[in-house]
Amino acid sequence: MEINDGDEDEFGFSRNYFLAKDMAASGKKSTHKLSDINLVDEQELRAEASNVEPKHEKEIESLMESYKSLYSKWVFELRCGFGLLMYGFGSKKALIEDFASTALTEYSVVVINGYLQSINIKQVLITLAELLWDQLKSKRRTPSRNLSKAQQPFNTRSMDDLLAFLDGSQVEENDGVVCVVIHNIDGPGLRDSETQQYLAQIASCSHIRIVASIDHVNAPLCT
Numbered sequence: 392m393e394i395n396d397g398d399e400d401e402f403g404f405s406r407n408y409f410l411a412k413d414m415a416a417s418g419k420k421s422t423h424k425l426s427d428i429n430l431v432d433e434q435e436l437r438a439e440a441s442n443v444e445p446k447h448e449k450e451i452e453s454l455m456e457s458y459k460s461l462y463s464k465w466v467f468e469l470r471c472g473f474g475l476l477m478y479g480f481g482s483k484k485a486l487i488e489d490f491a492s493t494a495l496t497e498y499s500v501v502v503i504n505g506y507l508q509s510i511n512i513k514q515v516l517i518t519l520a521e522l523l524w525d526q527l528k529s530k531r532r533t534p535s536r537n538l539s540k541a542q543q544p545f546n547t548r549s550m551d552d553l554l555a556f557l558d559g560s561q562v563e564e565n566d567g568v569v570c571v572v573i574h575n576i577d578g579p580g581l582r583d584s585e586t587q588q589y590l591a592q593i594a595s596c597s598h599i600r601i602v603a604s605i606d607h608v609n610a611p612l613c614t
């Protein structure tokens with residue numbers, strides 16, 4: 392039987408595959424250690440990285456400018472009670488921060504870095520409630536009876552009470568709005584179902600507007 396070069400290559404690949412499987416099953420462990428790896432010095436790595444020429448600078452700049460032309464539309468949508476969710480490949484952090492710093496100057500803005508593990512959702516609610524309370528006090532010289540009731544320290548109130556205050560049907564919506572910028576709303580610190588439910592409730596509050604990014608590669612499969 393004649394075996395051509397292609398068959399020999401395929402046979403060699405198959406043989407090596409099964410040999411590798413046999414060696415793995417033999418229980419032999421590698422003597423290599425992680426400490427044996429010759430790591431590059433951080434300063435040297437940074438120096439080399441700085442020499443790498445960025446690609447597609449003009450295209451990225453053009454894309455950013457096209458997004459900036461939409462800022463007024465995004466602000467209008469927020470004023471109408473909607474939220475904004477940025478998605479797609481690549482970081483959206485610079486875009487969202489530029490939007491917040493240039494187009495949301497008339498609002499109080501709270502930034503949440505969802506890619507961090509140490510996020511306390513109740514502390515977020517307390518911060519939002521305190522900001523809204525400050526807005527209401529500054530816009531009303533004489534607090535109403537309903538506002539006077541809200542003077543109880545927010546850090547002693549329950550999650551439901553905080554959400555009720557942020558939704559404040561007793562307060563006109565134009566009296567105060569707080570924008571919440573969430574980088575990576577599906578990040579490790581926000582991904583569990585309980586936190587996601589609280590975020591949904593926060594987004595539904597009449598005095599809150601959400602501007603968020605979603606970064607998990609499988610996020611569209613979860614919607």
